Amino acid sequence: MAENKENRLSENEITADAISYRNENLRRRSRYICVFAALALALIFITVLNINTGNVHIPLHRILNILFLKTGSAKEINIIWRIRMPRILMAAILGGGLSLSGFCCRLFLRIPLPGRMCWAYHQEQR
DSSP states (O other): OHHHHHHHHHHHHHHHHHHHHHHHHHHHHHHHHHHHHHHHHHHHHHHHHHHHOSSSOOOHHHHHIIIIIOOSOHHHHHIIIIIIHHHHHHHHHHHHHHHHHHHHHHHHHTOOOOOHHHHHHHHHHO
8 A cells, every 4th residue: 555655656647747847848849939020020121121231222112012023113122132242141041150150169179158257347347
């Protein structure tokens, strides 16, 4: 009888630990999804803003028509597809490459991230 109670307690503890782990994992995944969605929306917003910015002003509705329907004046199509989009793609690829190289540098050289004391030390030096 005593062994059955011990087994039941250990099974209850295991299921409680499993539920706790599952809840924690679900929270972590939901945070990752929210951060990824926010970054994707920021990328889309910045891309549209970057396409809209330039010496030749092109309204947003014409930009969307040129990007998705490929309709518009030849001048605006050339400006967007031959000047502004390559600049945006180049910046995105360059930023991704820089972040990847920084990650690899920290990974292979085992350089830790700076802590709070490092920043406080630099502020005291000024």
